[in-house]
Amino acid sequence: MTLQDSHISLAHGNGGRFMRELIDEVFARHLASDTLDTTADAVRLSLPGEEIRFTTDGFTVQPLEFPGGSIGSLAVHGTTNDLAVAGADPLYLSLNAFIEEGFDVAQLERIVADLGRAASEIGVSVAAGDTKVLPRGQGGGIYLATTGIGVLRHPTPLGMKQIRDGDAILVSGPLGDHGISVMLAREQFGLRGDIISDASSVLGITCAMREVPGIRFMRDPTRGGLVSVAHEIARATGLTVALDEPAIPVRPAVRTVCDMLGYDPYYLACEGRVVAVVDPGSAQDALSAMRRQSGGELAEVIGCVRQQSGEACVSLKTEVGGLRFLQELEDDPLPRIC
Structure with missing residues (x-):
């Protein structure tokens, strides 16, 4: 130079x-x-x-x-x-x-x-x-x-208009890695850790999903995280997004930092994850396709969309069997993370 x-x-x-x-x-x-x-x-x-x-x-x-x-x-x-x-x-x-x-x-x-x-x-x-x-x-x-x-290149239409009652929801890997990695790098709270951002390409995962019949929709959960994607789905479809907390992958270190500082990992930005909605009969095929790709090894089926009486919402079945309603994000928990 x-x-x-x-x-x-x-x-x-x-x-x-x-x-x-x-x-x-x-x-x-x-x-x-x-x-x-x-x-x-x-x-x-x-x-x-x-x-x-x-x-x-x-x-x-x-x-x-x-x-x-x-x-x-x-x-x-x-x-x-x-x-x-x-x-x-x-x-x-x-x-x-x-x-x-x-x-x-x-x-x-x-x-x-x-x-x-x-x-x-x-x-x-x-x-x-x-x-x-x-x-x-x-x-x-x-x-x-x-x-x-x-x-x-995808052989079938993708979008929220394709989502149907009963469809399964998958995520390709642990949530919150990027948000917590950036926050720790700021050293604002006197904390240090070895959490690495998930920032990476998801092209391998999305290419693999092209071979799965019944794929309806894919989104990368950046600002606002999983919950913001879930609310977009609920608004667009009129269906309730029902998530299962024990199935949602979050690294123990990420959850520990979130618990200490009052963050919710479901609202944190990811930069190398895919949220996918698929026909329930294709859920296991989609899960296998994700897990075969780099970055998708820890993919999980985390919930479903379903028709319920009343206004569509985003609900979370908790670890202890309770029901928590996840509100749409209003405040910015971690500014300037993407």
Whole structure:
């Protein structure tokens, strides 16, 4: 790397030499593609297939680097996972980086390198991008915004409109790992731990689910966690989402931290999990398909959707056999975790 400055200045966003050097020596060095002309104002893309999926997202996590990932890898996984659970193979990303004046260039390079590795591992190209430098004090170090394009590959329609009374609900792994990992990395409570974020690609899991008949719906439970996905289902279908607490996977260390600090793991963001709704006759096939994939080894069937009298809700059968109603999230329990 030949970029002389060790920290970002406003000159790195002025369109001149410093900006060109920043793009060439940090972003292009880690993200350039051999098959795409990313020097053009608008890149030419090849999109095989008849139908695409298109999504966009923004990332403001603090701290910017945490056990298991960084804002760079999180941006790739967060965007491509949205495509994957919609039944698409991710192909291309755009990247906008909003960098605060004074930001450390060495940390910037680690983040961009992490982003490049994550994209390469799942075969995604960063096809376009832009950088902006914000005056000191007007940003959190760096914010990232991404847009993703993928080609639809799932053989049957997916969506909440497909969900039926009696369908089973699955989750591909333990809840709360990302939220608690980020919180511990902040060291705000004098706690330390070895909990690693689940931030990762779910493409292997969603591809495996294409072979399962009766798959209705998939979603990655990011902000608001499992409960927010459950409330979306209840609102869209008019069906009650009935969850079984003993079946929901939560790591003991995550549950311990939640109990100590008053967090509920069912509301915490995950960045490498899939919540799926399937025909009850396909539940065991879907569970087996998840468990055969990396990241899905601890998948479980955690409940069902069912028609009940009264207003649709989200209920939780507790460890001791009681019934708890999970309200929709209002306050932000852990700000800036994705």
